[in-house]
Amino acid sequence: MSSQEQPFKIHQCGKEYLVWNSKDVRSLREKFRIVGTLIGCLPRAPRQNAHLGLPLQLIPEEVTLLLENGVAEVVTEVYNKPSGEDISQYEQQKEESYRQQIELFRDERRNEIRRKLPDIIEGKKNKRNKLLLERRKNGEHIDDAEFDKEIEMDPDSVEIPAIRPEHMLVQIHEVCAHRRKTCITVDWQFPSTREEKLRYKVYKDFWERGHFLTSGSKFGGDFLVYPGDPSRFHSFFIAICKPHDEEMTALDVVTMGRLGTSVKKTVVICFEDKNGQLCYTSLQWTGIS
Template structure:
């Protein structure tokens, strides 16, 4: 979905190479409309010395941020530059207020000068447009195997989260992670990338041990489209265990006795 109105774009703040969303309304939109849950990483103001219950901001994976920008749903804001601008504006406002107060003290009574200070209003400064980063800031992610398999699953309605705790790149959920357990341990690879039989067996057994299937997938190079047409009849005949479309192929590995 492409949102033409720039004001409706979700602002993703990039801080030291990581992507965050600070607006609770935007977080709800991401979860409800775009199947992006992210990870809460902020401490709670009342109980900051614990890490069991977390709050805003929500941290996004690079693949999540890149896909949202590619779909025209979000834009990337350089938080460091914008924060520096806000601080500079605040300092200028303080100097301006002090100068104004000094003039009032010289020309008016003390009560009038206090009133002038109280009525001073800090102007609102818009920084999102000025410090919006171009799409090229995330376009390098588009060519990675991780992004290809992330997009492949996202287009099929899966919620995806980091998979490090289970030894994979991603975890794929058939619905909201608050309602479902993950079904797949996911790894994206290059189409010609080699991996050992030991890794294949180990990953399959790992998935079985945590009651999940191990999925591996790759995006096909343009010159492999003819090869896919040859492979497709055998995949259709075999049925379970493989899925493909015009530019992507994936396989699920399960150890004997799964379930």
């Protein structure tokens, strides 16, 4: 793997490892088969989770692989105390963000009124006719032309109240507003335990064979293994890492076999032999009772 002039910046945020730059996310996937997981909401659709955006969250195995190949560095950011000028600049940016959100809100409301204008007018007509009928029953003389004016509607002239700041979305800056920060390179310690070393060895072996890998925690395993990009292919294997001397009951084996069958994947048990060589055993449920 060839290195690049500027290594990818992987930001340590607590126990998470995030990539914020969209170009880096694309390069990681296209050049290095690093998929990760998008965990951020989209600016224009923040209350849905069917489609997510930046940042990209990486698992420790992905980070270690990139570090070993010299194409990334893990950093943590330390921010200095902002000055009065920094705070003033931030407040101005916040007020400008509020102003833009108010204009966006009003434009969207007017567009919504335009789309629903026939239904709105029809509702006004029904309400008017009901009122006319009641007043005529009471013997009042009604001028229809006067009521016709009330159902006319110009979306551009509709008064739309502004949303209050406490109801607006908070814009989180990719870069700190006052830009006074120090990036410190993190001393990377993964893998350190026996289990972590096995997991990374398995991850790296599958990756070197040309596979794409993602976390398999949702499927009861360590990794999901794909023959190509996960956006185009379903995973073939659920990789489960087990030390060679760890005991497994018959129930454990049956459980793993049925797990793979229920999601139409092959369970691969990954372990090292006594000589430290990786070994793989696949499980498939035959359905014979």
